[in-house]
Amino acid sequence: MTRLMVLGILRSKSMSGYEIQQILQVSEADRWAGILPGSIYHALKKMEKEELVEVDKVEQTGHRIKAIYKITSKGEEEFQKLLLQSLKSSSVSLPSELYTGLSFIHSALKEDVLEALRAQKELLIKELRRHKEGIEVKRKYMEVDAITELTFENIYKQYDIQIELMDSLINIYEKK
Numbered sequence: 103m104t105r106l107m108v109l110g111i112l113r114s115k116s117m118s119g120y121e122i123q124q125i126l127q128v129s130e131a132d133r134w135a136g137i138l139p140g141s142i143y144h145a146l147k148k149m150e151k152e153e154l155v156e157v158d159k160v161e162q163t164g165h166r167i168k169a170i171y172k173i174t175s176k177g178e179e180e181f182q183k184l185l186l187q188s189l190k191s192s193s194v195s196l197p198s199e200l201y202t203g204l205s206f207i208h209s210a211l212k213e214d215v216l217e218a219l220r221a222q223k224e225l226l227i228k229e230l231r232r233h234k235e236g237i238e239v240k241r242k243y244m245e246v247d248a249i250t251e252l253t254f255e256n257i258y259k260q261y262d263i264q265i266e267l268m269d270s271l272i273n274i275y276e277k278k
Contacts, residue, residue: 155173230262
């Protein structure tokens with residue numbers, strides 16, 4: 103995922119690892135894509151060795167020197183390959199840890215179950231709110247196209263489904 107994101111971002115313009123990191127953080131793509139900040143620099147160095155990116159120029163700001171990377175033609179080919187792979191991969195990721203817990207839910211005390219379900223619901227609501235704030239931040243920095251809008255709407259629906267599940271489970275357990 104990191105390679106696809108970094109190469110995709112570099113397609114728009116040459117930039118430093120820090121700039122890539124900032125774009126991912128502002129759009130919250132680092133969070134939903136599971137990209138750790140340090141992995142960007144690691145990926146850039148590895149992709150540079152593989153000739154997927156190259157240093158376009160070196161800039162000095164104060165005492166710091168930063169490399170500005172650009173995508174190469176080989177990197178463009180790799181981006182296209184990774185893009186198509188991502189579009190073909192399974193788009194459903196089930197919350198298997200939650201489902202496993204639900205399989206044994208009757209083994210826990212009612213109060214503990216309700217506390218856990220309410221905490222899960224609050225976490226989902228908080229994450230949904232962060233995603234909604236994320237698209238608003240994204241709109242400040244760039245035009246959001248129809249595909250991005252559709253993607254975010256799908257993300258919201260996934261959270262709504264999980265929140266609805268928590269509500270239903272809480273309702274069942276409150277009646278016990």
